Structure formats: structure tokens, C-alpha cells
Amino acid sequence: MTKRIKIEALLKSSQTNIEVTVKGWVRTKRGNKNVNFIALNDGSTINNLQIVADPNLISEEILKQVSTGACIAVNGTLVESQGAGQKFEINAKEIQVLGAADPEKYPLQPKKHSMEFLREIAHLRPRTNTFGAVFRIRHAMAFAVHNFFNEKKFFYMHTPIITGSDAEGAGEMFRVTTLDAKNPPLKEDGSVNFKEDFFEKETNLTVSGQLEGELGALALSDIYTFGPTFRAENSNTTRHLAEFWMIEPEMAFYDLQDNMDLAEEFLKYLINYALENCADDLAFLEQRLIEEEKNKPANEKSEMTLTEKLRFVAENDFERITYTEAIDILRNCNPNKKKKFQYLIEGWGTDLQSEHERYLVEKHFKKPVILTNYPKDIKSFYMRMNDDEKTVGAMDILFPGIGEIVGGSQREERLDKLVSRMNEMGVPTHEMEWYLDTRRYGSAPHSGFGLGFERLIIFVTGMANIRDVIPFPRTPGNAEF
Amino acid sequence: MTKRIKIEALLKSSQTNIEVTVKGWVRTKRGNKNVNFIALNDGSTINNLQIVADPNLISEEILKQVSTGACIAVNGTLVESQGAGQKFEINAKEIQVLGAADPEKYPLQPKKHSMEFLREIAHLRPRTNTFGAVFRIRHAMAFAVHNFFNEKKFFYMHTPIITGSDAEGAGEMFRVTTLDAKNPPLKEDGSVNFKEDFFEKETNLTVSGQLEGELGALALSDIYTFGPTFRAENSNTTRHLAEFWMIEPEMAFYDLQDNMDLAEEFLKYLINYALENCADDLAFLEQRLIEEEKNKPANEKSEMTLTEKLRFVAENDFERITYTEAIDILRNCNPNKKKKFQYLIEGWGTDLQSEHERYLVEKHFKKPVILTNYPKDIKSFYMRMNDDEKTVGAMDILFPGIGEIVGGSQREERLDKLVSRMNEMGVPTHEMEWYLDTRRYGSAPHSGFGLGFERLIIFVTGMANIRDVIPFPRTPGNAEF
Numbered sequence: 014m015t016k017r018i019k020i021e022a023l024l025k026s027s028q029t030n031i032e033v034t035v036k037g038w039v040r041t042k043r044g045n046k047n048v049n050f051i052a053l054n055d056g057s058t059i060n061n062l063q064i065v066a067d068p069n070l071i072s073e074e075i076l077k078q079v080s081t082g083a084c085i086a087v088n089g090t091l092v093e094s095q096g097a098g099q100k101f102e103i104n105a106k107e108i109q110v111l112g113a114a115d116p117e118k119y120p121l122q123p124k125k126h127s128m129e130f131l132r133e134i135a136h137l138r139p140r141t142n143t144f145g146a147v148f149r150i151r152h153a154m155a156f157a158v159h160n161f162f163n164e165k166k167f168f169y170m171h172t173p174i175i176t177g178s179d180a181e182g183a184g185e186m187f188r189v190t191t192l193d194a195k196n197p198p199l200k201e202d203g204s205v206n207f208k209e210d211f212f213e214k215e216t217n218l219t220v221s222g223q224l225e226g227e228l229g230a231l232a233l234s235d236i237y238t239f240g241p242t243f244r245a246e247n248s249n250t251t252r253h254l255a256e257f258w259m260i261e262p263e264m265a266f267y268d269l270q271d272n273m274d275l276a277e278e279f280l281k282y283l284i285n286y287a288l289e290n291c292a293d294d295l296a297f298l299e300q301r302l303i304e305e306e307k308n309k310p311a312n313e314k315s316e317m318t319l320t321e322k323l324r325f326v327a328e329n330d331f332e333r334i335t336y337t338e339a340i341d342i343l344r345n346c347n348p349n350k351k352k353k354f355q356y357l358i359e360g361w362g363t364d365l366q367s368e369h370e371r372y373l374v375e376k377h378f379k380k381p382v383i384l385t386n387y388p389k390d391i392k393s394f395y396m397r398m399n400d401d402e403k404t405v406g407a408m409d410i411l412f413p414g415i416g417e418i419v420g421g422s423q424r425e426e427r428l429d430k431l432v433s434r435m436n437e438m439g440v441p442t443h444e445m446e447w448y449l450d451t452r453r454y455g456s457a458p459h460s461g462f463g464l465g466f467e468r469l470i471i472f473v474t475g476m477a478n479i480r481d482v483i484p485f486p487r488t489p490g491n492a493e494f
Numbered sequence: 495m496t497k498r499i500k501i502e503a504l505l506k507s508s509q510t511n512i513e514v515t516v517k518g519w520v521r522t523k524r525g526n527k528n529v530n531f532i533a534l535n536d537g538s539t540i541n542n543l544q545i546v547a548d549p550n551l552i553s554e555e556i557l558k559q560v561s562t563g564a565c566i567a568v569n570g571t572l573v574e575s576q577g578a579g580q581k582f583e584i585n586a587k588e589i590q591v592l593g594a595a596d597p598e599k600y601p602l603q604p605k606k607h608s609m610e611f612l613r614e615i616a617h618l619r620p621r622t623n624t625f626g627a628v629f630r631i632r633h634a635m636a637f638a639v640h641n642f643f644n645e646k647k648f649f650y651m652h653t654p655i656i657t658g659s660d661a662e663g664a665g666e667m668f669r670v671t672t673l674d675a676k677n678p679p680l681k682e683d684g685s686v687n688f689k690e691d692f693f694e695k696e697t698n699l700t701v702s703g704q705l706e707g708e709l710g711a712l713a714l715s716d717i718y719t720f721g722p723t724f725r726a727e728n729s730n731t732t733r734h735l736a737e738f739w740m741i742e743p744e745m746a747f748y749d750l751q752d753n754m755d756l757a758e759e760f761l762k763y764l765i766n767y768a769l770e771n772c773a774d775d776l777a778f779l780e781q782r783l784i785e786e787e788k789n790k791p792a793n794e795k796s797e798m799t800l801t802e803k804l805r806f807v808a809e810n811d812f813e814r815i816t817y818t819e820a821i822d823i824l825r826n827c828n829p830n831k832k833k834k835f836q837y838l839i840e841g842w843g844t845d846l847q848s849e850h851e852r853y854l855v856e857k858h859f860k861k862p863v864i865l866t867n868y869p870k871d872i873k874s875f876y877m878r879m880n881d882d883e884k885t886v887g888a889m890d891i892l893f894p895g896i897g898e899i900v901g902g903s904q905r906e907e908r909l910d911k912l913v914s915r916m917n918e919m920g921v922p923t924h925e926m927e928w929y930l931d932t933r934r935y936g937s938a939p940h941s942g943f944g945l946g947f948e949r950l951i952i953f954v955t956g957m958a959n960i961r962d963v964i965p966f967p968r969t970p971g972n973a974e975f
Contacts, residue, residue, distance in 0.1 A: 017747055019647065019715060021647060022647075036746070036747050036938070037715075038713070038936045039936075055715050055746075056649075056713050056714030056715045056746075057647060057714070057715050057716075082935045082936045083935075083936050084712075084936035084937060084938040086747075111936075111937065111938045111939065112907070112933070112935070112936045112937030112938055113936075114934075114935040114936045115934075115935075118934070118935075119935045119936075120935075121935075136709045136928040136929075136931060136932065137709075137713075137931065137932075137935070139709065139710055139713035139714055140712075140713040140936075144713075145713065145714065148649060148651065148710070148714065149649055149714070151649075151650075151652075152644075152649035152650045152651070155640075155650045156640055156644045156650065159636075159637055159640045163633075163637045166500065166502060166503075166538060168537075168629060168630055168632075168633035169632075169633045169636045169637065170629065170633070170965060171632075171722075171739055171964060171965060172965065172966070173737065173965075173966045173968060173973070173975065174655070174699075174722045174724075174737055175668070175699075175724075175736070175737055175968050175973055176973065176975075177973040177974060177975075178975075185672070187656070187670045187671065187672060187692065188670070188671050188672065188675065189668045189669070189670060189699065190668065190669050190671065190675070191666070191668060191669065191726045192675070194669065194671070194673070194678055194686045194688075194696075195678060195680070195684075195685065195686045197675055197676060199676070203676075204676065205675045205676045207675075211668065211726055211736065211970060211971075212736075212968070212970070212971060212972065212973035213970075213971040214973065215675075216973045218655075218656075218670065225617075225965065225966060225975060228617045228618075228620065228965075228975070229620055229629070229965065231565075231621075232519070232537050232618075232620035232621040232625075232626065233537030233538070233620055233626065233629065233630070234500060234518075234536050234537045234538050235538075240721070240722065241652075241655045241721065241722070243655075243656075245672045245692055255656070255692065255693075256654065256655055256656055258652055265517070265536075265537075266498055266517050266567075426593065447617040447974070447975050448617075450615075450617060450618065451617065451618075452593070453595075453596075453599070454563045454564075454593070454595040454596075454599075454600045454601075454602075454618070455519050455520075455563045455564050455565040455592075455593045455594075455595045455600075455621075456565060456592065456593030457517070457565040457592045457593055458592065483652060484651060484652060484653065484654075484706065484709075484710065485653070485654045485706060487654060487656050487693070489692060489693070489694075490692075490693060490694040491693065492654070492656055492657065492658040492693035492695065492697045493658060493928070494654065494657075494658075494659075494706060494709070494928050
């Protein structure tokens with residue numbers, strides 16, 4: 014056989030009547046005693062390549078093994094397709110079965126499978142159209158992240174995964190240890206002696222690379238992280254994972270306005286990149302959503318298709334309002350007056366719930382919203398105090414259907430104000446001398462934000478559950494594969 | 495002040511006599527009562543920008559605070575420099591001190607610091623020339639990794655960090671847990687009840703994404719991982735970290751030859767990318783190495799400079815030999831005959847030690863070597879059995895000064911042979927049904943390899959210790975920052 018060509022490349026061919034070799038997995042086979050049509054997919058594209066197999070050329074023994082899921086190599090002639098739905102097809106001269114797939118046992122037969130079932134066979138689900146599309150888009154988005162920052166001369170920084178500090182307090186942490194699980198060494202007072210653990214202290218999986226990212230920015234100007242982060246929270250929702258990937262840029266000399274500008278530009282860049290580079294996969298996912306909504310009542314159907322939604326976000330300015338303005342809108346809105354919110358908005362100072370964020374984004378503004386200047390008491394110690402001494406320079410970006418997709422702030426660069434906030438909030442300064450050093454020596458105004466990568470992928474793909482946009486989701490009770 | 499421009503961009507300017515604003519950290523200040531010269535660095539480049547400050551224009555109070563480590567903003571006129579060593583300088587009109595750095599306390603004074611000391615202040619060391627250069631090159635190499643694979647239509651895959659399987663047996667693992675460290679729940683038989691742990695089973699930090707990567711390749715054709723991996727080994731060497739980043743491509747339909755071709759092309763691409771994109775940083779690091787070696791005896795000095803070494807590797811074919819050929823060379827070489835090896839090579843079958851690898855690479859071939867077809871007993875269960883039934887389709891790439899930089903193999907795609915190897919080597923098949931499924935259904939020949947990212951960075955930067963090429967190294971007893 015000649016050198017294999019990927020189907021994605023082959024479908025861009027400008028030549029026909031050439032001999033080609035393709036390899037991939039059989040999606041379906043149909044036909045009759047005169048001719049067989051094999052839909053072949055190699056994962057390089059959502060599009061199958063049709064193989065026309067003439068039983069006079071390809072033996073019955075071979076064709077019998079060409080069933081859904083089997084891996085085959087095909088050599089033949091690329092010709093223009095006579096049938097509808099494809100430009101090219103291959104008239105097979107030779108087919109080799111590289112790996113059969115017993116039709117009695119192969120779990121991925123060509124029928125509709127539930128998302129729950131596919132999660133149980135997460136090792137095979139990338140072979141489906143939906144997950145192939147999702148994971149190709151996930152790749153494209155990751156590449157776009159790096160491309161965006163590289164072009165802006167940001168430096169990618171690998172912040173530590175195992176950390177000795179629980180400073181940010183962003184959530185419950187996983188302990189990382191090599192101590193004997195049953196009989197840990199104890200100190201004289203009966204507590205566990207972490208001096209005997211691998212790192213000679215108690216260590217955890219990181220919840221954020223931000224604090225270390227700040228160290229990078231205060232030396233290299235602009236950095237970003239893109240790595241796994243962890244929450245040991247017992248959340249069984251469609252929006253939470255115990256292990257997820259986060260992108261955290263951190264920029265010296267950026268104020269809150271610069272920070273918002275960058276985040277909005279970044280999100281629009283990513284969405285435009287998907288529209289330009291993932292058109293086939295998006296078209297498939299869009300059609301999938303339309304099918305899914307067919308049986309829904311009119312008022313539950315989406316107002317826009319998937320690509321319309323993406324284009325809308327990419328082309329329109331995000332709404333920027335302060336927390337205080339948001340509270341005014343919410344206090345006076347119908348759902349609040351009619352007591353339809355579960356949590357009624359009564360005064361200034363409480364955190365917004367998901368229902369409030371969704372109202373602002375989906376009903377009131379009908380577009381992404383950047384909320385700024387939150388009350389200091391509901392935000393982290395490192396956010397910069399505003400002159401009013403009541404609010405901090407935070408900014409959260411809320412997306413339709415997702416809620417918070419970005420959280421960021423200008424950081425407190427003034428040593429005295431930072432230390433007094435840490436003391437107020439019970440953050441131990443003695444464990445954070447390294448962080449405080451950046452405010453002692455050559456401090457600079459700086460800002461940053463975090464983007465939850467899986468939430469971005471949910472938005473771009475239109476998938477309903479965060480477990481379906483990462484190859485092997487980790488949630489309470491689930492660490493399979 | 496006008497909008498800030500980064501020094502890297504400014505130094506490419508084609509205009510002079512324009513008003514500009516720069517911000518960054520003071521490296522040095524020298525001068526007299528008539529004029530001050532400030533070397534300013536903002537991390538965007540190794541090159542400092544010279545600021546000329548006239549005490550008649552800039553107050554003494556400000557200039558007093560302009561000390562090493564201070565962060566300042568400078569507005570002034572960009573002019574051609576009269577002095578040697580720089581093309582441009584700025585005649586300052588205004589200087590703002592954004593963050594002072596008390597010269598009595600700031601640890602990074604302009605003098606030579608030991609690498610050990612700088613590791614203790616890893617939160618500040620990115621502000622030095624050496625670490626700035628290393629971390630910019632680290633960024634460039636990470637970007638080049640993504641660029642290489644994206645252009646080849648490989649898909650970036652996030653394999654899980656927390657894993658329930660210890661299948662690869664690549665090394666000691668860290669346990670990930672939320673159980674009470676002191677009083678874990680016990681089962682009736684007295685053992686720890688991991689059913690009550692977060693994931694309802696014992697979980698660890700991954701040692702490799704390969705097995706999950708194979709699942710991706712057998713659906714999407716070509717994937718790669720790039721993520722953190724972990725070893726809980728008590729290794730205090732210049733080549734080992736407990737937390738390090740690894741790149742693991744996995745390709746359907748690749749045999750061992752294709753695998754070697756890709757790995758060699760990849761390494762050469764990365765090195766060429768550094769030569770083309772990191773010239774200033776490499777020139778600095780090259781000079782640094784020359785200075786370091788000045789006092790060494792002639793026979794310990796490097797034969798090539800850093801960039802000569804990089805160019806040599808990028809331009810020459812790697813030597814490809816089998817393990818068996820390597821044993822023949824080693825058995826008959828002088829150090830073996832004269833019993834100068836610590837481990838003498840006597841027969842076929844034992845693993846090569848670092849001294850043997852270095853002899854092959856540094857003395858015998860004087861270039862990178864790809865060793866193939868190792869004895870099955872010293873390699874992992876998933877490597878493809880050769881027809882001789884004695885060797886497997888493994889390939890390791892050995893680099894001068896580094897040793898193994900890449901390890902890979904063709905994978906065993908034949909279910910029966912894979913299961914029998916697992917049984918022979920005591921790998922529990924019942925925990926690996928998901929892995930075996932890919933050989934049951936649509937199996938395909940496939941290959942892959944792993945590149946240790948930090949080892950690549952050591953090679954490209956010429957740094958001597960792996961702890962100095964990652965921002966916050968994790969080693970036994972060290973998880974600071």
C-alpha cells in the first residue's frame with residue numbers, strides 16, 4: 014500500500030483518479046451483494062470518507078470483518094462521488110483488517126447512546142462524532158490560548174501543582190502524601206508528623222497558580238499559566254469537576270480597565286478562532302443541539318443556534334457594570350419584586366447567586382456582562398482596595414448559560430494595605446513572606462484573571478455537562494481510567 | 495505619561511526622537527552629580543534599556559529611590575545611544591517610583607549569587623538575567639511544542655492527573671486523598687477503607703499520560719499530551735524532580751521507524767526554534783557558560799559553545815543502533831576492557847547505566863543516539879514484542895550531557911501478546927479492561943514516546959541543575975512557594 018494520508022487532508026484534495034491509502038475506523042457498512050459502502054473515520058475530521066467496495070475485488074472473508082468499530086487500511090482510487098453528501102469517495106482495490114470489532118460485543122453500535130452510558134465508556138467515546146468534535150475543538154481552543162499570549166509576548170509559566178500553601182483559600186484541597194495511610198508517623202502530641210512526609214510538610218494539590226503567577230509577572234511583565242487545578246468539593250453538578258484546567262494570565266502595570274480589556278479581547282479571540290478553524294465540528298454540534306431541542310416546548314428552545322450565539326458574543330461589546338449597579342437592577346427587577354428568586358435581593362453586600370447572574374446576562378442585558386468592584390467582604394484578600402474602602406477592584410465575566418467564566422482583579426500592590434487585609438481575613442502572613450516580598454521590593458500595580466478552560470469548552474461546543482468536555486472527568490467517586 | 499511600551503518592542507524601533515514610556519525594574523544605577531545612568535529591565539528581553547537621568551530634571555528625592563530592584567516608570571525621549579553596548583537610550587523627562595527596594599534588604603544586589611542561594615529565593619530569581627533567559631526560553635520551547643504538533647494535525651489531549659491505576663509501574667507514586675491523616679476510616683479487616691476517600695478508591699498522581707493517550711490515538715489518529723507528571727522517589731540528583739512536565743505524543747498507524755523519525759524531527763524543530771527565536775537569551779547563556787568554564791582545566795572544558803552544540807544536534811542525523819549493537823560496542827570499548835566502568839558490560843540483557851550511555855553519546859558517536867530493540871525483560875509490558883521474542887520495539891534517545899531525553903516504543907497492539915506480557919510481568923489485567931478494550935475493538939499498530947520537558951530545557955539552556963529550569967522545583971523535602 015502507498016503512504017497513508019489522513020482523511021482531513023484527502024478531503025481537501027484538488028486531484029482525483031489518484032491512488033491513495035487511508036486508515037481508520039469503520040463507522041457503518043451498508044450495501045448489497047453487488048456493492049458495499051463503508052463510512053470510514055480516522056478522527057482527523059468529523060467527516061467520514063466513503064469507501065466503495067466491490068465484492069468482486071474484495072473477498073467476502075475480509076468484508077465480513079468490516080463491521081462498525083473495526084480498524085481497516087484501504088488502498089484504492091480517489092474519485093468524485095456520485096452520491097449525495099460527499100465530494101469524494103474511494104473505489105477500493107485492497108482492504109486490510111488491522112483490528113476487528115466483534116459486532117456482538119462492541120459497545121459503540123451505530124445508534125443513539127445516552128451521555129451517561131458514554132461516560133461509562135469514556136475510553137471509547139472519542140470514537141463517536143460528538144466526542145470527536147468536542148475534543149478537536151478542545152485542542153483548537155488550547156492552541157488558540159497559547160497563540161494569543163505568544164503573539165502578545167506573554168510567557169507561559171508552569172506554576173507548581175503540589176503546593177505547601179493553602180493561602181488563596183479558594184476551596185477544599187486534596188492532600189498529597191507518601192505517608193503510610195493506616196499508620197502515619199505521629200509527633201509527641203499525637204498529631205501526624207508531616208516532617209516525615211515526602212516534602213517534610215503537609216502538601217496539597219493547587220487550587221490556583223495565581224500567587225506564583227504574580228511572582229512571574231513582577232519579573233517578566235506578562236505571564237500566563239495553563240495547567241490543572243483541583244477542588245476537593247463534594248459538588249455533583251453539571252458545572253464542577255474535582256480536576257479541571259485553568260488559564261491564569263498575570264500582567265504587571267495593568268489596572269482593572271486593562272485587565273477587562275484583555276479578558277474581553279481574549280474571549281473574543283478564542284471564539285473567533287473556533288468559528289474560523291472548527292467550522293465542520295461546530296456545524297455538527299449545532300445540528301446536534303437543534304435535534305435535541307426538537308421536542309422541547311417553544312419557550313425552552315434556544316433563541317440562537319450555536320454558531321449564531323458564538324458570533325453574537327464575538328461581535329458585541331460585553332456589558333460592563335459595577336456590582337452596585339447590578340444590585341440596583343436586581344432589586345428592582347420583576348423576579349425580585351414578585352419574589353420569584355430563591356434568594357431575594359434586599360441590600361448591598363451579599364454575593365450574587367447563579368439565578369441573579371443568569372437574570373442579568375440572559376434576561377436583562379442578553380449578552381456577556383463584566384461585573385466590577387465587588388464588596389471587599391465577599392472577595393479574596395489579594396484584590397486591590399478601592400478608594401471607597403468598601404469595594405475591591407474585582408471583575409467577573411458572566412456568560413449566558415455558563416455563569417462565571419472568568420474571575421479576576423487588580424491585585425493589591427501596597428504592602429501595608431495587603432498585610433492589613435490578610436490580618437482581617439485570617440490569612441497567615443508568616444507563611445506568605447515570599448508573596449509579601451514582591452510588595453516589599455519593586456512592587457508594581459498589576460492585574461490578572463482566571464479562565465476555567467472547561468467552561469469555555471462548554472460554551473463553544475454547546476455541551477450540557479462539564480463531564481463531557483474533558484476526556485476523563487474526575488468527580489466525587491469517579492477516577493476511572 | 496504616554497502608553498507604556500515594552501523594552502523588547504522598543505529596541506526594535508525604527509524611529510528615534512519620539513516620546514515613550516517604559517516601566518520595569520532597575521538593574522543598576524551609576525553616574526555622578528551631573529548625570530545618572532539607569533539600566534532598566536522589564537523582563538520582556540534580556541537586554542536592559544539605558545535611562546539617562548539628568549539631576550536638573552529629575553529630583554534628588556526620586557533618584558535616591560531609584561536603586562537596584564526598584565520598579566519605576568520612565569517617560570522621556572528615545573534617542574540613539576552615544577555609549578557602547580546599546581543602540582538606544584532614553585533621556586528621562588519624568589520618573590515615577592512605583593515600588594522602592596530598600597538597598598539594605600533587597601536580596602538581589604548586582605553581584606554574583608550562587609545557584610543554591612537563588613533557589614532559596616525562587617520567588618525573586620526570575621528577576622535575574624540567567625533565570626529571565628531560562629524562563630523565556632522555557633516559554634518558547636513550550637510554544638514550539640504546541641506549534642509543531644498543531645501543524646501536523648495532532649490533537650492536544652489532557653490526560654488525567656489524578657489516577658486510579660498504577661499500571662505503568664513507572665515509579666513510586668504520591669497518594670491523593672481527603673481522608674483524615676491521623677484517623678483514617680478502617681475496614682473490618684483493619685485496612686484503610688478507601689471507599690470513604692474522595693474518589694471512593696485509592697488514587698495517585700499520574701506518572702505518565704501514555705495509557706490514556708493511547709485511547710485518544712485509537713480514535714483521533716494523532717494526539718499529544720503536555721502536562722505535569724510525578725515521581726515520589728527519593729532522588730536528590732541534578733536530573734530528577736518529583737514534579738516535572740512531560741510531552742507524550744501517541745500515533746495510530748506509526749511503527750517504530752515512524753516513531754523515531756517523528757521524535758528526531760521534533761527535537762530538531764525545537765532546537766531550531768530556540769536558535770531562531772531566542773538568540774539574545776542563548777547568547778547570554780552561552781557567555782555565562784564560557785565564564786563558568788574559564789577556570790576549568792582544558793580537558794574539562796566543553797568542546798563546543800552552547801549554540802554550536804545546539805546547531806550540531808539540529809544539523810546532524812542521530813545515530814540509530816540496536817541495543818545489541820550497543821552492547822557489542824561497549825563490551826569491546828577501552829573503559830570496559832580497562833575496567834574503568836563502575837558496571838562492567840559482560841553480556842547481553844542487562845540495562846545500560848548512565849556511564850554506558852554517556853560513553854556511546856559523548857565518546858563513541860559524539861552525537862545523539864537512538865537505541866532500539868531492548869531486551870523485553872528490562873522494558874515495560876506495553877512495548878511491542880519483536881519476532882525474535884527476546885526484544886521489544888523500544889527506542890530511547892540519548893543526548894550528550896543529559897542521557898535519556900526521550901523514551902518510546904511501538905505499542906503491543908495484539909491482544910493475546912499483550913495479555914500474556916501483562917501476566918508475565920504481574921500487571922493486573924482486571925484493572926485494565928479499558929486499556930485492553932482498545933485491542934479488542936478496532937486495534938491498530940501504534941507508537942508513541944515521552945519527552946521530559948525539563949531535560950530539554952537543560953539541554954537548550956546549558957543549565958547544570960534541573961532545579962534551575964522550572965520556576966518552583968519540587969524535590970524531597972522541598973515544596974516551598
